[in-house]
Amino acid sequence: MNKKQKIDLDQLKKGGMVKLNEKDMFSVWVRTVCCNMDAKKLQKVADLAEKYGRGYVLFTTRQLPIIPFVHIDDVTTVKEELEKVHLMLDRCGARVRNTDVCYDANICSYAVTNPISLGEKIDQFWKNDPGGRKIKTSIAGCSKQCTSPRVLSDIGFVGGEKGYDVYLGGRLGLKPNIGSMVAESISEEECVSLLKNYVALIREEKWKGKRGADVVNALGVPAVKEILNKNLGEKHSEKAFLCDTRQDNKIEDGKIILRIRATCGEVTSDQLRKIADIAENYGKGFVHFVLRGGPEIPGVDKSKIEEIRKKLAEVNLEILDQGVDNLQTCFGAYCTNGIMDTQALLKKLEKIIKKLGINDLDIKISASGCPNSCGISHLSDIGFLGVIYPIVNKKTCTGCEVCVKACKVDAISIQNKLAVIDYNKCVWCMDCINACPFDAIEKGKKGYSVLVGGRGGYSPNDQRGGETKLGKVIKEFVSEDEALEIAEEILKNGKYKS
Amino acid sequence: MENIKVDQKIDLRGVSCPLNFVKTKLKLEEMQRGQVLEVILDDGEAIQNVPRSIKEEGHKILVVARIDQKYFRVVIERGEES
Numbered sequence: 162m163n164k165k166q167k168i169d170l171d172q173l174k175k176g177g178m179v180k181l182n183e184k185d186m187f188s189v190w191v192r193t194v195c196c197n198m199d200a201k202k203l204q205k206v207a208d209l210a211e212k213y214g215r216g217y218v219l220f221t222t223r224q225l226p227i228i229p230f231v232h233i234d235d236v237t238t239v240k241e242e243l244e245k246v247h248l249m250l251d252r253c254g255a256r257v258r259n260t261d262v263c264y265d266a267n268i269c270s271y272a273v274t275n276p277i278s279l280g281e282k283i284d285q286f287w288k289n290d291p292g293g294r295k296i297k298t299s300i301a302g303c304s305k306q307c308t309s310p311r312v313l314s315d316i317g318f319v320g321g322e323k324g325y326d327v328y329l330g331g332r333l334g335l336k337p338n339i340g341s342m343v344a345e346s347i348s349e350e351e352c353v354s355l356l357k358n359y360v361a362l363i364r365e366e367k368w369k370g371k372r373g374a375d376v377v378n379a380l381g382v383p384a385v386k387e388i389l390n391k392n393l394g395e396k397h398s399e400k401a402f403l404c405d406t407r408q409d410n411k412i413e414d415g416k417i418i419l420r421i422r423a424t425c426g427e428v429t430s431d432q433l434r435k436i437a438d439i440a441e442n443y444g445k446g447f448v449h450f451v452l453r454g455g456p457e458i459p460g461v462d463k464s465k466i467e468e469i470r471k472k473l474a475e476v477n478l479e480i481l482d483q484g485v486d487n488l489q490t491c492f493g494a495y496c497t498n499g500i501m502d503t504q505a506l507l508k509k510l511e512k513i514i515k516k517l518g519i520n521d522l523d524i525k526i527s528a529s530g531c532p533n534s535c536g537i538s539h540l541s542d543i544g545f546l547g548v549i550y551p552i553v554n555k556k557t558c559t560g561c562e563v564c565v566k567a568c569k570v571d572a573i574s575i576q577n578k579l580a581v582i583d584y585n586k587c588v589w590c591m592d593c594i595n596a597c598p599f600d601a602i603e604k605g606k607k608g609y610s611v612l613v614g615g616r617g618g619y620s621p622n623d624q625r626g627g628e629t630k631l632g633k634v635i636k637e638f639v640s641e642d643e644a645l646e647i648a649e650e651i652l653k654n655g656k657y658k659s
Numbered sequence: 660m661e662n663i664k665v666d667q668k669i670d671l672r673g674v675s676c677p678l679n680f681v682k683t684k685l686k687l688e689e690m691q692r693g694q695v696l697e698v699i700l701d702d703g704e705a706i707q708n709v710p711r712s713i714k715e716e717g718h719k720i721l722v723v724a725r726i727d728q729k730y731f732r733v734v735i736e737r738g739e740e741s
Contacts, residue, residue: 180677184715370703561723567707598710598720598733 177250178236181229181495188219188492189228189239190251194284195277195404196224196262199447203437205246207430213239218433220426222489222537224261224308224450225251229495257287261299261314263307264449267408268418268459272302274320277404279349282397286353294363295372297332298356300325306618308452309540311340311629313617315373316359318352325352329359329385330377333534335569335588337631338374341382343389351393358389406447412460419444419461419469420481424511425490425504426454435476439469452537452617453525455487485514485524491535493547499530500591500607501547506641513649525617526648532590532610537617539631543648544612548589548638550605553580557601567596589637608638611647613656663721663734666694672730676704680712683735687718690737695721698733706731 178187191198191206198206203226210218210228213235219227231239240250252258260283266275279300299314301307303321310317310328317328317340324347328340344355362368368376377385421436428436436456440448445460461469470480481487488511493503507528528545529536538544560578572586573593580602582593589610594602615632636647650656669686671679683698690696700706702725710720710733722734 180712559723562725563706563710563723566703596707596711598714598723600714 176252177240178231180497181492182497182499183230183495185233186230187233187236188495189214189231189236189243190223191226191228191243192249192251192259193225193450195265195280195406196450197404197406197447198226198450199406200437200441202246202248203433203440203448205243205248207433207437209239209242210433211430217427217429219492220423220428220450220454220456222313222426222452222454222491222535223251223259224452225259226450229492257294257296258298260284260287261297261308261310261452263300263302263451264418264459265404265406265408266302267411268445269302271305272320273322274302274325276300276302276308276318276320277407279318279325279352281404281407282349282353283356286356286397294360294368296360296363301618304619306629309537309617309629311618312337312540312631313452313537314340315363316340316356321346324348327352327355327389329389330372330374332372332374333537333539335532335590336374337534337539338377339629339631340373341377341385343382343386344393347393350397353397354393354395355389357395358391362388406445408445415463416460417463418449419458419466420487421456421458421473422479422481422484422487423455424488425493425507426487427504428456429476432476432478435472435478439472443469452489453487453527454489455481481522483520484522485519485526486522489527489536491529491533493528493530493536496530496535498533498591498595499547500549501528501530501545501609501641503528503530503536503545503547506545506609506644509641509645510648513645514652517649517652519652524652525615528609532588538612538615540615540617540629541632542613542615543651544615544632545644546610546612547607548610549591549594549607550589550638551582551587551591551594552603552605553582554601554603555579557599558597559599559601561598563596563598564593564602567592606638608640609636609644610634611636611639611644613651663695665697665734666690668697668699670699671705671709672699672701674701674705676708677712679705680709683709683713684716687713687716687735687737692737692739694737696735696737698735699726700731700733702729702731706733709733 177190213231214228215230260280262276262280265277266272297314298316299308299310300318312331318325327344329343331340440458443461444458449457488507490503525541526543527536527541529538530547532546560575565573572583612632717738719736
């Protein structure tokens with residue numbers, strides 16, 4: 162039998178495996194429940210990364226672990242091995258995504274609602290979902306919005322004293338958008354009803370391939386509000402699915418959430434085993450996956466911090482209690498869409514930050530290998546996006562239209578059987594270059610765009626303050642060296658406080 | 660119509676990503692180097708992704724042509740042993 166036929170076609174169809182930029186190499190996306198994972202499962206992920214990957218795991222902005230560089234022939238084995246500890250692959254593509262949450266209200270002292278409780282109800286609602294549409298949801302238990310629901314989700318729920326405020330239309334990517342408020346202070350049950358209304362709307366044929374942001378833009382906020390707020394009082398009888406790391410009691414006094422630095426979200430198998438071990442022995446037995454990639458261990462006693470610091474140092478890990486917030490990226494250099502090597506950039510920047518002696522954990526910096534911004538570059542004080550200039554080769558272009566379809570910002574048209582790029586519309590991603598079957602769109606100059614002033618949530622207490630906002634581009638097509646110089650300058654004079 | 664001798668055909672209308680890619684890839688693996696495969700693909704996600712991935716596998720895309728409103732015809736020459 163042909164070896165390749167062992168590939169689990171059904172699994173590929175459902176997603177959870179995304180191709181990387183090396184031949185036959187995939188990344189395996191492991192689903193988390195309430196964005197947590199217990200020590201035993203983490204050990205398994207660490208072992209699999211070592212045996213079938215390259216010995217490290219990525220803590221990603223989707224709040225789940227990804228094992229990069231698994232060969233296509235091993236993908237089925239990895240999936241089966243994960244199932245042995247009740248782990249599943251995540252969903253991706255035109256599918257409903259995992260609901261991203263912050264912490265159980267019994268763990269986080271800021272939480273005013275319990276995101277886990279709403280998350281369970283939403284997951285229950287999705288249980289029998291037929292798929293076919295890309296729908297992202299995320300929940301934050303307070304206005305700090307650590308999960309950035311207003312930008313990172315089609316439907317984002319933000320907890321307040323009287324219930325959830327709901328935002329529709331958040332997205333990053335090539336056409337970033339901050340969601341518009343469509344409901345205020347509603348209950349968990351009402352949130353599920355609202356979501357149900359949204360699903361009914363987005364499944365209409367005319368919205369095929371569209372996102373919440375497109376719906377808001379086309380219909381306007383008042384009309385969408387009316388549709389989404391119909392019959393919110395409807396009861397949902399389903400028994401809620403329970404998060405296995407749910408906390409029934411308020412966390413004891415003196416216990417904290419221990420944050421660990423993991424630049425670029427990269428954690429080696431040895432490091433991950435150590436983190437799992439610390440979670441088991443000093444915490445609540447599980448690790449929380451956050452947007453910015455630094456692994457978090459809730460329930461650690463303050464008095465044990467120095468002891469843990471020593472244990473972490475054995476595997477070259479440090480506690481995230483100095484410097485700037487965790488430097489996060491997307492797949493960067495490993496991605497099929499990656500234009501720039503963001504891992505290299507951020508590792509150099511980390512050294513510069515240490516040299517400058519900057520100590521402000523509110524400073525958030527992230528980088529994305531392309532303008533899709535999977536590394537949440539738009540939500541950071543300083544953000545970087547890899548960019549590239551496409552040039553049509555008139556001799557080899559056949560006018561086949563593939564690039565016209567691939568372009569998400571409608572910057573390409575076919576004129577006299579040739580592709581013509583409107584550079585005023587182009588956002589410098591690599592979609593047309595990659596999509597062209599004849600390599601007729603060539604790579605021009607490439608570099609970084611530098612953004613400043615982005616913010617994922619409301620932060621009343623820090624100097625930047627204010628609401629969620631998207632970073633603004635201050636420079637385009639700068640080299641890695643220039644990008645580092647600009648970042649250093651911003652860090653020195655505090656100009657990121659836009 | 661261009662003058663290319665097609666050795667095999669595969670109709671992937673209605674087959675979603677990445678299954679359409681995998682089926683194309685498996686078909687090409689059954690063929691000899693230099694032989695030509697014709698694939699019918701859906702407009703949209705399929706036509707954006709399949710030619711790109713097949714090209715990355717080391718095969719050569721000879722033709723991409725719209726058939727009608729909904730489908731594309733892609734002609735591929737099987738490349739080196741992959």
